[in-house]
């Protein structure tokens with residue numbers, strides 16, 4: 001069994017070496033509450049020190065604040081060559097003109113010459129932009145050297161296939177998806193598709209927005225003041241189901257000397273070769289804790305125990 005230390009994996013077909021656990025920085029926004037630059041910088045610094053090199057942001061996180069903090073911290077810490085920057089363009093900004101304008105703004109906020117991975121955050125659903133319009137615009141940015149790779153986020157397989165057919169000089173490299181121990185729908189189509197097409201899988205909310213960390217119990221739920229105030233995962237009914245998984249994580253915690261968060265992340269990365277969860281962190285300690293999911297393995301029996309208990313979880317998103 002490996003013990004401790006960072007692990008790296010190739011991002012899809014690219015040959016780029018990225019850490020098996022990344023850092024999500026939606027937290028740098030009013031939605032989650034990290035709005036002080038010094039705190040954001042210390043989270044990034046701790047994550048890098050712990051071996052993380054893959055950082056996921058988006059234009060919409062804090063309406064540019066998250067990208068701005070990342071760019072500033074990379075500059076202040078002098079670490080551009082140590083960070084693989086993944087950002088996202090929202091589904092609202094996908095006309096050809098808006099793709100160019102938005103990417104230009106993003107480059108300025110990030111203070112870089114090129115964005116490593118530009119992901120389409122979600123498909124356009126209100127503005128009737130044809131799939132090939134934005135995919136070809138992104139391909140042009142790759143050819144111009146302003147974007148290095150393209151990824152898709154929250155796309156169903158049918159639309160992933162249509163999007164790939166629009167490209168002629170490059171291909172997408174990754175699918176970002178909602179995926180964690182208690183939300184496993186991506187296993188039905190998206191993960192098998194990614195595996196058979198050599199695409200990286202980037203699970204978001206890999207800790208089920210904190211529900212898997214053991215801090216929250218069905219009978220003692222705080223009144224969340226952040227994005228979780230309307231999150232269906234935290235209804236009493238759903239938390240009662242999730243807590244059956246948390247109890248197993250807590251039981252295994254002593255055996256492995258790992259936190260429930262580390263075990264929940266390890267369960268994800270043990271199962272697939274090309275998967276890079278991006279847990280969000282609100283302080284440096286959480287970033288370091290999450291990096292500690294690297295460098296060891298669950299036994300097959302324990303992996304299966306988590307698999308089985310989580311298979312019986314049924315989350316309902318119908319809250320009214």
Ligand SMILES: NC(=O)c1ccc[n+]([C@@H]2O[C@H](COP(=O)([O-])OP(=O)(O)OC[C@H]3O[C@@H](n4cnc5c(N)ncnc54)[C@H](OP(=O)(O)O)[C@@H]3O)[C@@H](O)[C@H]2O)c1
Pocket residue numbers: 023024025026027032056057121153154176177203204205206207208209210211213215261262278279280281282285286287289290
């Ligand atoms: N593509 C998309 O549509 C999409 C959607 C959502 C998120 N994302 C990306 O995915 C990233 C992660 O998702 P997420 O932020 O929704 O959920 P998450 O990573 O599942 O949960 C993050 C939250 O869990 C708690 N936490 C994190 N590490 C912990 C640890 N080691 N111990 C105890 N508590 C810990 C923190 O909140 P508390 O301490 O307050 O509990 C933190 O804010 C985001 O930052 C973003 O980059 C993408």
